[in-house]
Amino acid sequence: MHTSNLLFWIVENDNPIERNRSADYIMDSAINYYNYDNPHLPYTAGQLFLDNGAYTAASQNLNLEVDRIVAVQEAIWPNKTIPLDYPLRPGMGLSAIKKNWGNTKRNIMYWQENTRLSKRLVAPLHAWDKESLKRNIGWLQKYADTDLLAVGSLVNYNEFGGYFGDRQPRRETIDLLTLAVQTINKESDFKVHLMGFGASPLTLHLAYYMGAYSTDSSGYRRKAAYGKIVLPGSGERYAGNSSATFGLTMYTHRDLDLLSECRCQICRANPDVLWSSWRARAAHNEFVMKLEAARADALLAQGRDAYALYLEDVFSRSSLRYLWKHTKERVRYHRISEYLVGR
Numbered sequence: 060m061h062t063s064n065l066l067f068w069i070v071e072n073d074n075p076i077e078r079n080r081s082a083d084y085i086m087d088s089a090i091n092y093y094n095y096d097n098p099h100l101p102y103t104a105g106q107l108f109l110d111n112g113a114y115t116a117a118s119q120n121l122n123l124e125v126d127r128i129v130a131v132q133e134a135i136w137p138n139k140t141i142p143l144d145y146p147l148r149p150g151m152g153l154s155a156i157k158k159n160w161g162n163t164k165r166n167i168m169y170w171q172e173n174t175r176l177s178k179r180l181v182a183p184l185h186a187w188d189k190e191s192l193k194r195n196i197g198w199l200q201k202y203a204d205t206d207l208l209a210v211g212s213l214v215n216y217n218e219f220g221g222y223f224g225d226r227q228p229r230r231e232t233i234d235l236l237t238l239a240v241q242t243i244n245k246e247s248d249f250k251v252h253l254m255g256f257g258a259s260p261l262t263l264h265l266a267y268y269m270g271a272y273s274t275d276s277s278g279y280r281r282k283a284a285y286g287k288i289v290l291p292g293s294g295e296r297y298a299g300n301s302s303a304t305f306g307l308t309m310y311t312h313r314d315l316d317l318l319s320e321c322r323c324q325i326c327r328a329n330p331d332v333l334w335s336s337w338r339a340r341a342a343h344n345e346f347v348m349k350l351e352a353a354r355a356d357a358l359l360a361q362g363r364d365a366y367a368l369y370l371e372d373v374f375s376r377s378s379l380r381y382l383w384k385h386t387k388e389r390v391r392y393h394r395i396s397e398y399l400v401g402r
């Protein structure tokens with residue numbers, strides 16, 4: 060039997076789509092339970108990856124307390140969790156960047172030495188240029204007691220741009236991420252979790268193709284709330300929130316064929332609900348995303364070329380095809396330079 064080489068985490072929160080998650084890999088965030096007297100999940104999770112909420116806090120200018128985050132994480136007792144880190148933000152100066160990374164390193168040590176979570180940690184990686192990328196991976200290799208790195212924020216300090224958990228990646232983001240993932244894979248024995256890269260089946264595939272081991276998706280749910288449904292092998296399409304005709308006219312015959320073949324519980328019972336219920340769309344979207352992740356896993360087991368062939372076809376019908384082309388070039392570029400250096 061084929062064993063899974065990739066991980067794909069479905070994002071839930073304290074208002075879950077589904078209460079029985081005992082067969083799922085779930086990602087949730089400590090920030091959702093930060094103010095609970097008695098933090099606990101309102102659902103059961105097969106495997107739980109509890110993010111620390113630092114990215115949300117940074118983007119909302121909130122200050123998270125170290126001890127409170129530890130308390131929430133220890134109460135919920137996830138399978139994996141991240142020490143409180145300090146993401147880099149657009150426009151930050153170099154001294155602020157270095158200060159944040161220093162505080163992140165301090166917390167990694169604190170979590171390892173002073174909490175019960177030490178064997179469950181995923182270490183956060185931030186970097187601001189090529190040198191810091193290598194140096195920070197080296198530091199983590201030496202001190203972090205984990206086999207998984209979470210790639211949080213990456214900044215190209217010398218030029219404009221960066222990766223801040225962006226939902227719609229740009230070419231520059233792909234450059235930074237490919238460099239980071241390939242450097243980690245080459246210079247360390249860590250596996251890589253790309254934070255929030257499963258917004259759609261397309262970004263999910265980009266993450267796995269560039270060498271990530273794990274990513275997560277809140278997109279299945281956010282898209283559903285905005286009236287979008289995801290079709291197998293084609294990214295996404297819109298379904299009307301209120302008007303079925305609006306939704307249906309957006310679909311080509313090929314789209315409707317793909318949809319009619321969907322085996323999710325919603326489509327098997329009554330696909331019309333997709334046009335009226337966002338929870339139904341979320342359930343459908345999740346099903347499709349999981350299928351795509353499983354397909355990525357199976358194809359990668361046959362080799363990167365087999366996977367590339369599939370992606371060539373998927374992206375040929377997508378507006379993101381330029382990103383696929385770019386990712387492919389970057390991955391190839393890194394492989395060739397690695398080969399040349401290795402000679």
Ligand SMILES: [Zn+2]
Binds near residue numbers: 346
């Ligand atoms: Zn379906």
